[in-house]
Amino acid sequence: MDHLELVNKAIDGDEDSFALLIQERREHIYRMAFTYVNNQDDALEIVQETVYRAFISVHKLKQAQYFNTWLTKIGVNCAIDYLRKKKKVVYVEQVQEASYVQHSREDKMVLYEALGQLDEKSKTVLMLRYFEDRSIKDIADLLDTPVSTVKSIIYRGLEKLKLNLGERELLE
Amino acid sequence: MNKEIHPLKQAYYDIEIPKELAQAVQSGMERGRIQRKRMRTIKRWTTRIGVSTAVLFILLTLTVNTMPAFASSLKSIPGIGKLVQVLQFHNGSASGGSLQGAANIRHIQLEKEGAQESVILHFSEGSKPQKTASLFHVKISSYPSMMTFSMDARRFTAIDELKMLEQSQYIEDAYQIISMDDSLIRFNVVFNEAVKYEIKEYEEPAQVVITLQPMSTADLTQKPSMYSLRTVSAPYGESQGLFEEVLSDREGKRILKDEEGMFLVEAGLFHTRAEAEKSLQDIEEQLGMAKQFVIEERAFSQVPATIMASEN
Numbered sequence: 001m002d003h004l005e006l007v008n009k010a011i012d013g014d015e016d017s018f019a020l021l022i023q024e025r026r027e028h029i030y031r032m033a034f035t036y037v038n039n040q041d042d043a044l045e046i047v048q049e050t051v052y053r054a055f056i057s058v059h060k061l062k063q064a065q066y067f068n069t070w071l072t073k074i075g076v077n078c079a080i081d082y083l084r085k086k087k088k089v090v091y092v093e094q095v096q097e098a099s100y101v102q103h104s105r106e107d108k109m110v111l112y113e114a115l116g117q118l119d120e121k122s123k124t125v126l127m128l129r130y131f132e133d134r135s136i137k138d139i140a141d142l143l144d145t146p147v148s149t150v151k152s153i154i155y156r157g158l159e160k161l162k163l164n165l166g167e168r169e170l171l172e
Numbered sequence: 173m174n175k176e177i178h179p180l181k182q183a184y185y186d187i188e189i190p191k192e193l194a195q196a197v198q199s200g201m202e203r204g205r206i207q208r209k210r211m212r213t214i215k216r217w218t219t220r221i222g223v224s225t226a227v228l229f230i231l232l233t234l235t236v237n238t239m240p241a242f243a244s245s246l247k248s249i250p251g252i253g254k255l256v257q258v259l260q261f262h263n264g265s266a267s268g269g270s271l272q273g274a275a276n277i278r279h280i281q282l283e284k285e286g287a288q289e290s291v292i293l294h295f296s297e298g299s300k301p302q303k304t305a306s307l308f309h310v311k312i313s314s315y316p317s318m319m320t321f322s323m324d325a326r327r328f329t330a331i332d333e334l335k336m337l338e339q340s341q342y343i344e345d346a347y348q349i350i351s352m353d354d355s356l357i358r359f360n361v362v363f364n365e366a367v368k369y370e371i372k373e374y375e376e377p378a379q380v381v382i383t384l385q386p387m388s389t390a391d392l393t394q395k396p397s398m399y400s401l402r403t404v405s406a407p408y409g410e411s412q413g414l415f416e417e418v419l420s421d422r423e424g425k426r427i428l429k430d431e432e433g434m435f436l437v438e439a440g441l442f443h444t445r446a447e448a449e450k451s452l453q454d455i456e457e458q459l460g461m462a463k464q465f466v467i468e469e470r471a472f473s474q475v476p477a478t479i480m481a482s483e484n
Contacts, residue, residue, distance in 0.1 A: 019201065026197050031187045044196040051200025056207050111183035131184040 007064040018058060022051055025068060028132065029075045035127050036079040036120075038112045046082050050075045072132070073142045076124055083120070114161055122157040125150055210324060210355045211271065252292075252381070253374035256305070264312040268373040268380065269305035269324070273297050276327035277357060282340055289340050291361070293380040295325070301377035308380065310371060313426055315398050315441055315470050316344065317363040319382070320426060325357045334359060342367050342384045344475065349427040349435070352413040360429070365473055395472035398441045399448040401455075403464050404481040405434035412437050418459055432478040439465065 001017075009017035026047065033046035053074050061070055115123045124143065128134040136154070140147045259266040272295075279294040295302035307324040328348065337346040344364040351358045361382070368385040403415050412427045415437035419425045424440040439455065442448040448467045456462035466479050 015201070015205070019197075022197055022201075026193055027189050030189060030193055031184060034187050035184065040190050040192075044190065044192055047193065048196040048200040048203075051197050052203045052207070055201055055204025056211070111180055111187075114180055127184070131181050 003067075004064050007061070007067040010058050010067075011061050011064065013059060018055060021067060021071075022054070025071055026051075029071070032072070032075050032127060032132070033079050035111070035115060035123070035131075036083055042082065042086075046075070046079050049078045049082070053078060069138060069142055072128070072134075076128075076142070080120055080124075117160055118157055122153050122160070125153045126157045126161075129154060206355075207271070210353065251377075253376045253379055256373040256375050259310065259371040259373065261310075261312065265309065266371065267307070267309045268371070269307045269378075271324060272302060272304060272306045274327070275302055275306040275323075275325040277323060277325050277330050280330045280333040280337065282337060284340075287386055289342060289384045291337060291340070291343075291382040291384070293382075294330075295378045303378055304375045305373050305378040305380050311426075312369075313424075314366075314472070315400065316473050316475055317366050319361045319369070320349070320358065321361070322351075322356055322358045324355060326355055328357045337361065340384070342386070344473075345429065347429050349429075350408060350410065350412045352410070352417070358427075360427070362429075362475065363473075396443075397469050397471050398443060399445050400438050400468045400470050400476065401440050401442065401448045401451050401465060402428075402438040402468055402476065402479075403436045404466055405430050405432070405436050405476075405478045408435050415464075418461070428476050430476040430478045434478055436476060436479075438476075445469070 003021075006017045006021055010021055029047050029050050030043055033043040033050070034040070037043050037046065050071070054071055057074075061067065115126070118126065121143070125139055128139045128142065129136065134142070136147055136150050139145075140150045143150070145153075257268060259268050274297065276296045277293060278296040278301075281292040281294065283290040283292065293305075295306060309322045311320045311322075312318075313320065331348060334346040334348065337343045342363050342365070343361060345362045346359060348357070348359045363384075366387045368387055370383045372381045372383070373379075374381065403411075406412070412435050416425060416427060419437065419439050422439050424438070426438050428436055428438055430436055440448075440451055442451065445467060452462055452465055452467060455465055464481070468477060468479065470476065
């Protein structure tokens with residue numbers, strides 16, 4: 001069965017189709033979540049929340065071809081909500097997280113530190129653009145932000161990370 | 173892709189996928205399933221309430237909501253949140269609130285101000301006051317005049333405070349009725365006469381406020397008795413849930429407490445005994461359950477009588 005057919009069945013309430021669609025995307029959701037929280041437990045919790053929110057609102061999805069974009073949007077929102085909630089509650093844990101990070105694999109730390117320099121929105125935009133390979137237009141839709149703003153977020157984000165990707169030409 | 177971002181992308185794809193991921197997805201779907209079921213149950217309560225001729229007649233004679241007289245209400249009560257809406261009733265039904273987490277109906281408060289009284293429902297989620305009221309549905313019915321609340325909530329710590337509502341000059345009784353769904357809490361508020369009412373929803377903190385005023389005497393015309401087709405009395409329990417389920421296509425069905433504190437399920441109210449008997453025949457034909465049902469003549473503000481099953 002092709003992707004669109006699955007999405008349409010999921011919209012009509014078919015749980016098996018929904019499960020298959022999630023299975024295709026679950027690792028992506030997990031990686032995105034992990035990028036925000038940098039630990040497994042929190043990332044898993046975000047995945048769970050994302051699946052839950054998607055499950056109860058999939059019937060409202062109007063255009064089947066945007067399922068993955070829609071799901072990504074839910075995932076990003078869940079992650080950001082999660083961070084906000086967490087910030088309000090515990091500070092002690094953040095210290096523990098940091099020490100955990102130092103023991104984890106080096107490449108993880110590179111990623112975390114690099115993206116850690118950015119605010120949430122810039123982090124989201126760069127992650128979607130360069131790790132998830134989303135188009136700028138897609139990101140603009142996903143974040144309900146004008147294309148021009150997305151471009152300038154990318155530009156400033158890359159500058160901050162001191163990365164030069166030749167993206168400047170693209171942005172002009 | 174430029175060289176410099178490559179290590180970051182590599183690190184991103186090196187993020188280890190834990191074996192617990194499948195379980196997290198499962199749990200999310202399971203929560204979704206439960207939530208879908210709750211939404212369906214509540215929807216059933218908000219849509220199945222209908223317009224049998226008897227019900228319509230009752231509604232026309234019962235009450236009027238949203239009176240200008242209510243406009244200044246509640247100004248003097250401290251701790252009231254921001255007004256979300258004044259509930260609009262259609263065919264005696266109205267809904268408010270929105271889906272919340274594991275809500276608790278925490279506290280019920282009765283405020284009196286001259287002839288006007290307000291019943292205030294407070295909610296909490298965990299240990300905190302809830303911001304937005306849980307999804308709820310109210311149905312108005314008559315013989316006796318009452319409101320049936322169905323709320324998307326898990327806990328009802330204010331249950332003992334229902335009893336306290338009898339201190340109201342308008343409220344005859346308030347009691348919980350059984351719910352076969354553990355995330356749906358239901359209760360009836362029975363009035364001792366026809367009242368004017370208004371229901372408002374507030375947020376931050378979430379509250380539902382029922383304001384009651386006396387009917388002007390001009391509205392209190394003599395109402396003829398009606399004929400209730402109902403089950404025999406039984407103690408509070410699942411039997412009401414089961415009868416309600418088998419009567420699910422009957423729009424006027426409701427659970428009531430009788431004069432001795434037993435419970436019954438009413439299938440419908442009729443103007444004449446003949447209509448009630450015809451409906452009883454239908455029940456016999458469709459369900460073969462005529463023995464469990466009786467026809468009771470009831471005056472406008474009369475609480476149902478206790479009628480036990482006959483021995484044979």
